[in-house]
Amino acid sequence: MTADVRHDVTSHGSVSERIYLGLRQEIMHCEIAPGATLDAASIARRYEVSKTPVRDAMQKLAADGLVTILPRSGYRVAPITFQAVHEILDLRAAIGPHAARQAARYATPAEIALLRQIVSEYAAPLDIGAMQQVARRFHIAIARCSRNKRVVALSENLFDELERLLRFAIDFTVKTGEHSDEHTALVDAIEAGDGERAAAIEADHIGHSREFLIERLMTLGYLSQSEIQLGNAARSGSE
């Protein structure tokens, strides 16, 4: 799910929290169109609250990179661009291997057992959404092994954003199973304490999925060269 508790600090039952999670959900599921421009008043009406918690929520969403704040003008949900997909995949390519390397240093037997348990879930037949969730949990679990909370938070953020960005691109995209081997090899390397091998496997893995996704986006016509905006619908958040 989108909102598995999220952030450390942000989980008290306040109004602004509710707005934040609600908007986040809508934006992530593209129920609010990418590139759409929002206004605080209509959202406040829609959620039956005042504008302040909406502003709070917008600040948090802006921190997550899901909306940009146009000063004195309005809020705009982040459009879907090839550039954004590229940047996120690029960052994952930087962080993933590093996390794997560190995981090889720090992972405890219990954590490795958890990793194996997650990998085993690939055995079951999965639809594309469920598989993404498993992959997400797997990589986040590795990030956790790196003993670096910032890496964990950053990874979660990247996964979330990527999920939204690819919402239009991944409809079927089955390609199950074959990851399972890579993942098993990765856990093996981590368990063996071989950081370089772990990093290499993860780098390969990310490289593969990067190529796959970009090719997929191209065949779907979402990008001929680069810098193509996907969503521009102007549904201003009324109902």
Next chain:
Amino acid sequence: MTADVRHDVTSHGSVSERIYLGLRQEIMHCEIAPGATLDAASIARRYEVSKTPVRDAMQKLAADGLVTILPRSGYRVAPITFQAVHEILDLRAAIGPHAARQAARYATPAEIALLRQIVSEYAAPLDIGAMQQVARRFHIAIARCSRNKRVVALSENLFDELERLLRFAIDFTVKTGEHSDEHTALVDAIEAGDGERAAAIEADHIGHSREFLIERLMTLGYLSQSEIQLGNAARSGSE
């Protein structure tokens, strides 16, 4: 300086912006003690504004990782812990080499000229603070060459945070000059388009400064094992 325009969106002359920059400055310079707990009302009085823009500023500071929000209780400026230093250096170790690698792919002659120009500034005699600023500009310039805005923003953030965290640890710490060679070699590798060499040099470089800083922190007694809090003074932000 701390506030070289900063962020993209955040540079209109609003009140909340003023508060944000002001508090940011104070926190970065440790004029507000790490670990101190703030209250919105006194800050609002101090800046002669109402509480709402203060809240806004706090949200942004929280997004920057400089303060944590204790729900219904208050705001706390991030304490200085060895863990934080470790995590930031670790993240830099992941991102720096990657940025260097990508810079080798994308850097234009103009950008390379800029890099050389920055390196040349090391020739002049510098105090420790000025040298840090030069180093910062150098690494940010490389990040820019990676064509990844997120990498740039993240790098800026890490440098800012690290600067604050090390404020107590770096008083004299001259060690000028010798970096210059490493940096020249790095630019050479980038210009030659040799991404792997560039990444390796940057990795080494970060590794060195990491060892240096950690050793320094230990000799200064700031960490015997780990998880040592530096600042705990309870100066609640009165005037």
Next chain:
DNA sequence: ACGGTACATCTGATGTATCAATTATGCAAT
């Protein structure tokens, strides 16, 4: 008559003042 500029209007973000809800604190009683 058409295009452009200046002005007025209008929308919506930003800021202030007040209120409510919640948490922290201190005192007392066991």
Next chain:
DNA sequence: ATTGCATAATTGATACATCAGATGTACCGT
């Protein structure tokens, strides 16, 4: 000394006011 309650202090939310920016209109120049 510890637990419980009552009080005080502070965040979080609401309603209202203000101000800046965008849009539309009218007027002027060509």
